[in-house]
Amino acid sequence: MAKTASASRQQQPYHHGNLAEALVAAGLDMAAEGGPEALSLREAARRAGVSPTAVYRHFEDRTALVLAVKNVVLARLAAAMEQALAKPVPRGMDPAARAHEHLIRIGTAYVEFAVAHPGDYRVMFADGCFPDDTPSGVAGEHVSGRPYGILSNVLDEMVATGALAAAARPGAEAPAWAMVHGLASLILEGPYGALPPGEREAMVAMSLEIIAAGLTGR
Amino acid sequence: MAKTASASRQQQPYHHGNLAEALVAAGLDMAAEGGPEALSLREAARRAGVSPTAVYRHFEDRTALVLAVKNVVLARLAAAMEQALAKPVPRGMDPAARAHEHLIRIGTAYVEFAVAHPGDYRVMFADGCFPDDTPSGVAGEHVSGRPYGILSNVLDEMVATGALAAAARPGAEAPAWAMVHGLASLILEGPYGALPPGEREAMVAMSLEIIAAGLTGR
DNA sequence: CGCGGATGTGCACGATGTAAACACCCTGTG
DNA sequence: CACAGGGTGTTTACATCGTGCACATCCGCG
Numbered sequence: 238m239a240k241t242a243s244a245s246r247q248q249q250p251y252h253h254g255n256l257a258e259a260l261v262a263a264g265l266d267m268a269a270e271g272g273p274e275a276l277s278l279r280e281a282a283r284r285a286g287v288s289p290t291a292v293y294r295h296f297e298d299r300t301a302l303v304l305a306v307k308n309v310v311l312a313r314l315a316a317a318m319e320q321a322l323a324k325p326v327p328r329g330m331d332p333a334a335r336a337h338e339h340l341i342r343i344g345t346a347y348v349e350f351a352v353a354h355p356g357d358y359r360v361m362f363a364d365g366c367f368p369d370d371t372p373s374g375v376a377g378e379h380v381s382g383r384p385y386g387i388l389s390n391v392l393d394e395m396v397a398t399g400a401l402a403a404a405a406r407p408g409a410e411a412p413a414w415a416m417v418h419g420l421a422s423l424i425l426e427g428p429y430g431a432l433p434p435g436e437r438e439a440m441v442a443m444s445l446e447i448i449a450a451g452l453t454g455r
Numbered sequence: 456m457a458k459t460a461s462a463s464r465q466q467q468p469y470h471h472g473n474l475a476e477a478l479v480a481a482g483l484d485m486a487a488e489g490g491p492e493a494l495s496l497r498e499a500a501r502r503a504g505v506s507p508t509a510v511y512r513h514f515e516d517r518t519a520l521v522l523a524v525k526n527v528v529l530a531r532l533a534a535a536m537e538q539a540l541a542k543p544v545p546r547g548m549d550p551a552a553r554a555h556e557h558l559i560r561i562g563t564a565y566v567e568f569a570v571a572h573p574g575d576y577r578v579m580f581a582d583g584c585f586p587d588d589t590p591s592g593v594a595g596e597h598v599s600g601r602p603y604g605i606l607s608n609v610l611d612e613m614v615a616t617g618a619l620a621a622a623a624r625p626g627a628e629a630p631a632w633a634m635v636h637g638l639a640s641l642i643l644e645g646p647y648g649a650l651p652p653g654e655r656e657a658m659v660a661m662s663l664e665i666i667a668a669g670l671t672g673r
Numbered sequence: 674c675g676c677g678g679a680t681g682t683g684c685a686c687g688a689t690g691t692a693a694a695c696a697c698c699c700t701g702t703g
Numbered sequence: 704c705a706c707a708g709g710g711t712g713t714t715t716a717c718a719t720c721g722t723g724c725a726c727a728t729c730c731g732c733g
Contacts, residue, residue, distance in 0.1 A: 252698075252711050278690060290691075291712045299690065362644045411638075411647065412662035416630065418645070419637025426580045427636070429629065444630035451669025471681080496721060508722075509681045517721065675733090682727070689720070696713070703706085 257295040257305075259285040264306040265357075272356040273363035276303055300364055310357045311383060314350050318387050321346035332398035337449060339391045344417045344445045347384070351421035352437075358421060388413060401453055409452060416448040475513040475523075477503040482524040483575075490574040491581035494521055518582055528575045529601060532568050536605050539564035550616035555667060557609045562635045562663045565602070569639035570655075576639060606631060619671050627670060634666040 253259070263284035267276045278299045279289045296302040321342040326335050351358040392409050395401035401409070420441055423429045429437065471477065481502035485494045496517045497507045514520040539560040544553050569576040610627050613619035619627070638659055641647045647655065 256711080277688090279688080288713050289689095290693095290714085293691075294711055362640070408658055408661060411641075411658045412634070412665045415637030415641055415662055416634055416666070417637070418640055419633030419635070420629075422580070422636055422640055423629075423633055440626055440629045443626060444633055447630045447669035448634070448666065449669070450672065451665035451667070454668065455672060474680080495719085497719080506682050507720095508683085508724095511722075512680050677730105677732090679730080680728080683725090685724085686722090687720105690718090692715105692717085694714085694716105697711080699710085700708090701706105702708100703704100 253285070253287060253291075256285060256287060256291065259287075260292060260295060260302060261305050261309060264302055265309060268306055268310070268356045268360045269354060270356060272359045273303060275356070276306065276360065276363075278302060303360065303363055307360050307363070310354075310360050313354075313357065314347070314361070315384050315387060317350045318343045318346045318384060322387070322391075333395075333400035336391065336395040336398045336400040337453070339394060340413070340449055340452075341442075341445050343387055343391055344413070344448075345441065347417040348420050348424070348441050351425060355425050359425065385410065385414070395453070405452060405454070412452065413448060416444060420444055471503070471505060471509075474503060474505060474509065477505075478510060478513060478520060479523050479527060482520055483527060486524055486528070486574045486578045487572065488574060490577040491521060493574070494524065494578065494581075496520060521578065521581055525578050525581070528572075528578050531572075531575065532565070532579070533602050533605060535568045536561045536564045536602060540605070540609075551613075551618035554609065554613040554616045554618040555671070557612060558631070558667055558670075559660075559663050561605055561609055562631070562666075563659065565635040566638050566642070566659050569643060573643050577643065603628065603632070613671070623670060623672070630670065631666060634662060638662055 260281050263281040264276050266284070267280060276299075278292055281302065282289045282292050292302065296305065322339055324342075326338060330338065388410055392401065392406060392413070396403050396406050420429075424432075424437065429440065432440065478499050481499040482494050484502070485498060494517075496510055499520065500507045500510050510520065514523065540557055542560075544556060548556070606628055610619065610624060610631070614621050614624050638647075642650075642655065647658065650658065
């Protein structure tokens with residue numbers, strides 16, 4: 238992105254400009270409208286003003302296109318989580334409480350993202366595993382800047398501040414992630430979507446406190 | 456089932472016999488093979504030896520067929536959970552510990568069902584909400600015999616035996632269900648499917664203990 | 674015996690993903 | 704400056720899917 242550099246005239250530089258980006262953009266729109274199953278290859282081509290098979294010059298498959306969209310969504314979710322962390326914390330809060338608060342915040346942000354962008358969220362879990370978020374071999378900086386990495390960092394912070402026992406740290410991502418993903422999923426595709434917003438938020442808040450309590454042993 | 460009563464000759468009684476059942480059976484097979492997106496109306500008709508549009512005499516939609524399959528799967532999951540409850544508990548276990556154990560058992564059964572029957576499990580969360588499992592208005596006997604009802608009952612048992620504070624009871628289904636659904640989902644459609652079975656089971660067991668601890672306050 | 678409604682068939686239409694052959698035009702090289 | 708090559712987009716085609724509509728068939732009831 239920001240590659241519009243030397244193109245003084247914004248007529249398409251040669252064939253289309255960059256179709257790949259346009260297709261992903263179209264894919265993002267369609268995903269927002271109707272989730273991953275509404276993300277059609279032909280419709281993406283249509284929106285980009287191009288013939289259906291042109292897509293294959295940039296994406297091997299429909300799933301490849303979906304995967305590209307998925308990556309963008311993943312980054313957006315990560316951004317929402319980071320933003321939730323960035324908001325200031327009440328003064329005089331001790332570090333452990335702060336770490337705990339951080340866990341609650343990224344959890345809330347995760348679920349709220351799913352509620353605010355249902356289609357986007359569901360794309361992240363459409364056909365096939367995650368693109369480059371790390372499953373188990375959690376190694377080094379490769380992890381950060383992505384939702385899983387953010388969670389990892391917060392859990393580390395909890396250990397560092399004494400909010401979480403070091404013995405409880407290994408594998409702590411799993412229950413935490415499972416909880417927020419379960420909440421999001423049951424709201425979007427399960428029965429909890431029928432709850433009025435207020436009750437839903439209370440339910441989420443309670444669930445997050447419960448998982449935090451379970452992790453830290455209170 | 457077991458309706459083969461008065462049909463002495465097993466030639467199809469009149470047109471087909473009962474197409475509806477055959478279609479659901481075919482649907483169950485297809486779901487087991489490739490999940491909800493592999494559950495095609497035409498293929499179901501093919502397997503039942505019938506023309507595609509014949510399906511519409513028994514199901515308004517493709518989604519109606521999926522919903523019928525979903526109901527069967529839901530019952531199977533409930534059966535698996537009840538079976539997990541039925542196995543005997545170590546002698547001398549006090550009622551509260553027993554109730555706790557029950558919660559762990561149905562949680563384990565839930566996730567194991569998902570792992571053992573990925574396609575079936577995913578059908579339960581395919582297009583549209585739950586058929587007749589109760590979302591929020593949890594009322595009376597209508598609930599039992601189904602996964603959500605089983606969970607409700609176990610939570611009630613926990614309160615009755617003192618394993619769970621009465622104040623923590625309202626809405627306790629949500630975090631519990633979110634946890635197991637999150638685990639199942641992340642295993643089937645997320646990164647945790649890559650874990651070797653032993654590690655996966657350990658991860659699930661740990662997560663279940665954590666949610667139980669969070670609920671009961673230890 | 675015959676009729677009506679339940680059940681199943683045939684055909685058609687538009688949508689989708691994708692493969693193969695062709696057409697264009699930018700870019701680097703002689 | 705000309706020209707070949709390859710990256711990019713088009714056209715055409717095929718198999719699949721869900722579904723509507725008109726027709727055929729056959730059971731059971733009067």
